[in-house]
Amino acid sequence: MQLRYPFRAGSRPALALVAVAAAAAMVGWGSGSNASGAATGGTAAAGGDILRIPYLGDMSVPDPDIFYDIEGNNVILSTYEGLVTYAPGTSHIVGDLATSWSESPNRLTYTFKLRPGVHFHDGSALTAKAVVASFKRRLAVNQAPAYMLKPVASMLTPNRLTLVIKLKHPVYPFLDYLASSWGPKVIGPAALVTHAGTDHGETYLRTHDDGTGPFELTQFARGRQYVLTRYPGYWGPKPFFKEVLISIMPDIGTQQLELQNGGIDAILHSFPAADLGSLPSNVKVDEFPSYLRLLLYVNTHKAPFDNPAVRASLRSAINIQQLVSEAYSGTGTPSTGAYPPGLLPDQPALPYAANHAKAAAGAKLASTKDITLGFTADESGVQRRVGELLQAALSAAGWHVGVKEVQLPQVYNYVNNLKAAPDLLLQTNTPDAANPDTWARIVFYSSGGLNFFGFKDPKVDHLLDTAVSAPPATATNLYKQVGDEVIKQNEIFFLGDIKNVFVLNKDLTGVEQVPAYPWTVNLADLKRTGG
Amino acid sequence: MGRLVARRLAAMIAVLLGLAVIVFILQAVIPADPVRAMVGASAPPQIVAAERHKLGYDQPLPIRFVDYMERLASGNLETSLRTRNPVASDLATFAPATLELALTAAAIAAVVGIGLGLALAAGGRIARIIRVVLISGASLPTFLTALLLIVVLYSKLHLLSASGRIDPTISAPGGPTKLLLLDSLLHGDLKAFWSAFTHILMPAFALALLPALAIGRTLATSCEQVLREDYVRTARAKGLREYRVLLKHTLRNASGPALTMSGLQFGMLLGGIVVVEQIFAWPGLGTYLDQSIAYADFPAITGTTLLLGVAYVLLNFVVDLAQAWADPRIRTV
Numbered sequence: 001m002q003l004r005y006p007f008r009a010g011s012r013p014a015l016a017l018v019a020v021a022a023a024a025a026m027v028g029w030g031s032g033s034n035a036s037g038a039a040t041g042g043t044a045a046a047g048g049d050i051l052r053i054p055y056l057g058d059m060s061v062p063d064p065d066i067f068y069d070i071e072g073n074n075v076i077l078s079t080y081e082g083l084v085t086y087a088p089g090t091s092h093i094v095g096d097l098a099t100s101w102s103e104s105p106n107r108l109t110y111t112f113k114l115r116p117g118v119h120f121h122d123g124s125a126l127t128a129k130a131v132v133a134s135f136k137r138r139l140a141v142n143q144a145p146a147y148m149l150k151p152v153a154s155m156l157t158p159n160r161l162t163l164v165i166k167l168k169h170p171v172y173p174f175l176d177y178l179a180s181s182w183g184p185k186v187i188g189p190a191a192l193v194t195h196a197g198t199d200h201g202e203t204y205l206r207t208h209d210d211g212t213g214p215f216e217l218t219q220f221a222r223g224r225q226y227v228l229t230r231y232p233g234y235w236g237p238k239p240f241f242k243e244v245l246i247s248i249m250p251d252i253g254t255q256q257l258e259l260q261n262g263g264i265d266a267i268l269h270s271f272p273a274a275d276l277g278s279l280p281s282n283v284k285v286d287e288f289p290s291y292l293r294l295l296l297y298v299n300t301h302k303a304p305f306d307n308p309a310v311r312a313s314l315r316s317a318i319n320i321q322q323l324v325s326e327a328y329s330g331t332g333t334p335s336t337g338a339y340p341p342g343l344l345p346d347q348p349a350l351p352y353a354a355n356h357a358k359a360a361a362g363a364k365l366a367s368t369k370d371i372t373l374g375f376t377a378d379e380s381g382v383q384r385r386v387g388e389l390l391q392a393a394l395s396a397a398g399w400h401v402g403v404k405e406v407q408l409p410q411v412y413n414y415v416n417n418l419k420a421a422p423d424l425l426l427q428t429n430t431p432d433a434a435n436p437d438t439w440a441r442i443v444f445y446s447s448g449g450l451n452f453f454g455f456k457d458p459k460v461d462h463l464l465d466t467a468v469s470a471p472p473a474t475a476t477n478l479y480k481q482v483g484d485e486v487i488k489q490n491e492i493f494f495l496g497d498i499k500n501v502f503v504l505n506k507d508l509t510g511v512e513q514v515p516a517y518p519w520t521v522n523l524a525d526l527k528r529t530g531g
Numbered sequence: 532m533g534r535l536v537a538r539r540l541a542a543m544i545a546v547l548l549g550l551a552v553i554v555f556i557l558q559a560v561i562p563a564d565p566v567r568a569m570v571g572a573s574a575p576p577q578i579v580a581a582e583r584h585k586l587g588y589d590q591p592l593p594i595r596f597v598d599y600m601e602r603l604a605s606g607n608l609e610t611s612l613r614t615r616n617p618v619a620s621d622l623a624t625f626a627p628a629t630l631e632l633a634l635t636a637a638a639i640a641a642v643v644g645i646g647l648g649l650a651l652a653a654g655g656r657i658a659r660i661i662r663v664v665l666i667s668g669a670s671l672p673t674f675l676t677a678l679l680l681i682v683v684l685y686s687k688l689h690l691l692s693a694s695g696r697i698d699p700t701i702s703a704p705g706g707p708t709k710l711l712l713l714d715s716l717l718h719g720d721l722k723a724f725w726s727a728f729t730h731i732l733m734p735a736f737a738l739a740l741l742p743a744l745a746i747g748r749t750l751a752t753s754c755e756q757v758l759r760e761d762y763v764r765t766a767r768a769k770g771l772r773e774y775r776v777l778l779k780h781t782l783r784n785a786s787g788p789a790l791t792m793s794g795l796q797f798g799m800l801l802g803g804i805v806v807v808e809q810i811f812a813w814p815g816l817g818t819y820l821d822q823s824i825a826y827a828d829f830p831a832i833t834g835t836t837l838l839l840g841v842a843y844v845l846l847n848f849v850v851d852l853a854q855a856w857a858d859p860r861i862r863t864v
Contacts, residue, residue, distance in 0.1 A: 050700070052699065054812075057822050057825070058613075058614070058822055060613055060614065060615070061614065061615050066615070068570065068571035068573070068574065069571070142578060142581065143570055143574075143578065143582075144570045144571040144573065144574035144575075144578055146578065147574070147575045147578065150575075202615065206614075206615060206616065221814075222614060222616075222621070222624055222625075222814075223624065223625055223628075223814035223815075223818050223819060224695065224696065224814040225695070225699050245699045245700070247694065247695060247699055247812065248812060248814060248818070249694050249695075249812040250808075250809045250812060250818060250821065250822075251809050251810050251812070253678070253810070254681070254693055254694050254810060254811070254812055257681060257682075257685065257686055257693060258693065258694060260686070261685065261686060261689070261693075263692075263693070263694070407563065407824075407825065407827070408568060408572075408825065408826075409563035409564055409565055409567070409568040409825075409826065409827030410561075410562055410563050412563070412564035412567035412568055412572060413562045413563050413564040413567075416562075416564070417562065420562065432573060442572075442573040447575075447576050448573075449567075449571070449572045449573035449574055449575070450572055450573060
């Protein structure tokens with residue numbers, strides 16, 4: 001999954017940065033001001049059993065079979081549930097709508113026992129047939145998340161609460177697909193039957209939900225606000241908050257001021273790292289590991305990085321410890337392997353070591369020293385900062401580096417004209433699930449969606465094709481070999497692993513997070529102290 | 532007058548046609564992949580290809596152009612790649628917020644601009660102070676004005692709201708105009724009106740400041756010229772008070788250049804809306820356009836551009852009518 005920083009037009013980064021910096025300075029960000037004056041003209045202060053959080057931009061659609069962004073995960077995961085999920089803070093798969101499951105020895109058949117007493121928001125009961133209808137709908141809609149169910153050969157419902165899924169071939173990450181935030185969710189009959197229309201309920205699910213989650217989507221006012229209301233018939237513990245108001249606030253500076261003044265309860269992503277050290281007294285920071293990673297893609301389809309020796313010298317030019325420390329101010333750690341930490345045990349280490357002499361020697365081999373570094377802007381400004389730091393590091397080695405901001409749709413198109421693409425590209429990505437295949441297949445595979453510069457190594461493709469159907473122990477070894485091979489090629493550099501940083505009102509407790517669900521807290525677990 | 536209306540209508544069609552062609556050319560030459568942006572970067576190639584075919588993005592450019600123009604001619608603005616809604620429906624959702632903001636800003640700009648212009652023309656110590664304000668204010672970029680307003684009126688004084696159209700806990704009146712100020716009054720909902728009013732003041736003022744200053748400067752210069760005319764001298768000789776001379780005998784005759792400037796400034800005001808809507812989290816066309824650009828959502832970009840084009844032409848049409856009212860000689864041209 002590409003980290004799509006929501007909604008940046010070309011001219012806005014400078015504005016946002018200036019706005020944030022100026023606002024923070026002028027208001028006395030960190031001066032210990034409190035939220036008592038929050039009841040400003042017409043805006044009631046956050047508090048009580050209503051939770052207010054902002055989004056930087058609209059989510060695409062609240063339809064779990066189409067939604068494939070990051071902004072919006074909170075809505076999907078609060079309104080819908082899948083068969084399995086990840087235990088908080090881990091990549092350990094636990095039951096969600098399934099209480100137990102088994103896998104056949106040949107790994108082709110999965111049998112799920114469904115949780116009794118679960119009701120959809122339309123009031124109807126969860127059954128195995130409803131799960132089958134949901135999964136079939138995902139395949140029929142056939143948008144990006146449909147790939148997770150493509151290996152399914154058949155689905156059987158031997159009784160009301162038992163579901164048997166048979167696969168066409170073993171799929172190593174299949175359970176992780178089911179646990180992914182973009183994985184198959186179970187949708188009720190109100191959407192799939194009553195409001196199905198002629199488009200599998202797509203029109204209905206653009207503004208409604210029919211899941212089994214702890215909250216219902218009771219308002220979807222695009223561009224303005226989404227309202228999640230506690231579902232009284234939820235099978236699990238009753239959430240503390242009766243309502244969650246998600247407001248669209250496209251400027252992080254505005255979000256910061258609203259948080260400081262008590263207009264919102266939390267900022268769940270893109271908080272400028274530089275401002276974390278000077279927070280007002282009414283807010284706190286909770287940091288959690290995530291699988292978000294900062295990568296440097298190298299364009300090997302033109303000079304100078306078509307020369308393996310030249311691109312190998314980048315290992316010596318970049319001091320990733322310093323880079324990550326300066327750019328992320330403690331909210332990131334230098335990468336240690338080709339996979340996000342925790343995804344693959346004992347993965348091969350990265351052989352990067354800053355060495356000025358080697359870096360300069362490599363630059364001397366280059367047929368041209370003029371290179372371009374592209375980055376996609378983000379509201380926090382961190383990718384721009386990394387770009388500038390990289391520019392300085394490479395310039396010290398003898399390169400002449402032009403840094404330019406690019407838009408995501410441009411990045412998607414690079415693979416069609418690599419000669420016109422930048423020489424280097426900074427991107428932050430995350431896997432779809434906590435499984436090495438969901439990372440390697442999109443970043444390292446020759447046709448991978450996040451393989452922006454057309455990295456192609458037949459050996460890697462073959463290893464990945466073999467691994468996906470291999471038994472777990474074999475697969476793990478194969479993914480390690482893939483990592484080794486990718487590191488050797490020096491076409492993708494792994495710079496940093498980024499934490500999920502939540503800045504919240506101090507009275508909020510119960511922050512639970514799953515590394516595979518970026519920018520997302522479990523809203524049902526949140527509480528307000530004294531509430 | 533009839534000829535004026537006909538000319539403006541013809542101009543509007545020409546402008547829209549030109550805009551439509553330019554937007555299509557931009558789509559064609561910008562090296563972006565809207566389909567990947569739509570389905571997600573990690574989507575498998577087969578799904579991307581299927582979607583590309585469904586949307587017709589795999590067709591040769593001339594065929595796409597003909598399809599595009601045919602659709603536009605029939606009033607079909609296509610479906611947004613991001614929201615999956617018909618673009619016309621999205622525009623209907625977002626445009627009222629922008630219209631309300633633009634109208635409020637235009638009203639503020641007109642009132643403040645005329646006030647400043649007349650005060651300047653009246654001369655005296657106040658005029659000198661205003662002149663300093665005009666010069667320094669004109670150098671403030673809109674986003675900085677917005678920020679200063681937020682810092683002072685929201686963060687420090689807690690007088691006004693900094694984001695959105697209405698407090699999220701208040702249910703917005705559901706129509707009939709979709710303009711919250713008007714609708715809340717029509718529904719007799721004073722709480723909603725007050726909330727909407729405190730939300731719109733800052734963004735509207737941020738948008739209005741530069742146009743107001745420009746209108747004020749132009750009006751002042753124009754008034755100063757008119758004040759030197761013989762008939763004004765006559766009016767003064769008859770013993771009329773200065774404010775009557777200014778309001779009754781000068782303002783209408785001096786308003787031509789100020790109206791022209793208003794047309795230009797209100798056009799620029801539409802351009803500033805994107806920035807102001809971002810800062811104030813205003814759910815209008817600027818926000819919609821900004822989000823659509825990030826997705827290369829060409830149908831949405833096209834629809835918004837055409838709508839803003841229509842607004843710009845209509846605005847200038849209104850200014851033309853106002854000028855014709857102010858100066859009857861124009862009606863016969």
